[in-house]
Amino acid sequence: MSRDDAFARAMSALRATADGSVADPEVSRRRILMRAQGSRPKRRIAVVLLPIAATFLVSTAWGSGSGHLPHWVQGLRASLSVWIDGLSGKPPTMTEAPVVALPSAAPATGPKEVDSPEPPPFAAPASDMGTTDAPAVAKRPPLHARPSVREAATKRATPDEPLTNEISGPERSAYGEAHAAQFVQHDPAAALRAWDVYLSNFPRGTFVLEARFNRAISLARLGRRQEARSALEPFASGSFGGYRQAEARTLLEALTELQAH
């Protein structure tokens, strides 16, 4: 056996003997989650930045309502809204965390699907999870009783809708429906309808960017490539900052290649 042989075999032996397998990974998991419960996020910076962010949101409210703001300002507004929602004390943190899952979805802590491409089952958006009205997600009406796209479009948000995007029960419910249609039911047509409903009813909702991106994916899945392209281009061009930019570009390239054939 040459020296290099022994060297290579030793590397291989170390790789094989320390392969990350352990008798009960659940024990480690429980310990980590318990220890994580003991650490609360520090919000000192937030105390300084919160008034600045609030002032920015209020001062740009008129422009946002009339659609005169540049894309990057709108993106910044959306990000700040999410951030402020996260500081409101309502969102679930590592320290307080009842998980409310959709009835049709797999439990959030259930068996892992390693190769599952979809995001985790929706478990109520940040702001209201853990509050008393959280089960509103679970109590949403069945599909046949839900409003159609047209009905929903007629119920557009009024100009005096709150601008700080406090997540309401209906908004959470609309988002949950769309998320379930796309990632649980894997029905792109239903998902597209549901994302349209969400975007019509909550044009300045907390999850507008996520809804628009997921809507684009639904369009691509339905083969409506030109519409998908149009929907993805603002993301790819950075109109929303870096949000989903790389993914949108990759998807656009893939759609271009498909169209070429």
Add this chain to the structure above:
Amino acid sequence: MAFRAQWRIGLSAVDTADPDRWQLVEIASRSAESDLVARLRRGEADALGQAYDAHHAHVRAFAQRFLGDPSLAEDLLQDTFIALPKAIKRFRGDASLRTFLISVALNHAQHYLRSAMRRRGAYHRLGSEPPPTPVTTPDLDAERGQLAAAMTRALDALPAEQRAAVVLCEVEERTSAEAAAIVGVAEGTIRARLFHAKRKLREAFAKEGLQ
């Protein structure tokens, strides 16, 4: 070309018959990771558990290989995931979450590495063998265990940064670019560290008569 495009966006077996209904598996997969990162940033409760489920085996394997001590590797694993909600704020998305987790583990590993080396040194002074790495597969033979122990002893003689380069590139078979991203240095630096480390390791092996 069409095949390449199919591959790039992912093609589910169910949908191969209908080219207009290709599942965007790759995109959706990245999308899922982005969602997980966003949820970690928001401090959502179940996100940490989900990150653990997806990546604990890789982080644990790296910790075991880097430290050569299963019990300390367990501690490092826990520290890594507990640090994740705070560390995720530094995550820029230019690498995978798994790669980022390995870099977090590496940042937390120095203290544990000193403990592991002290422990092995103490066993050596007492003239007894260090506790063997647990045998994880039934067909793992004794020779393999000895070789792994010899490699761990040889790694103890290296500076920590060279040790990291060896574990990442040689043991875990990562590219030098990926190792550079984890360690946070230039790719050339990783290659240089690896070159010097391998030379020292070969010398150590020669001294032990493993040739």
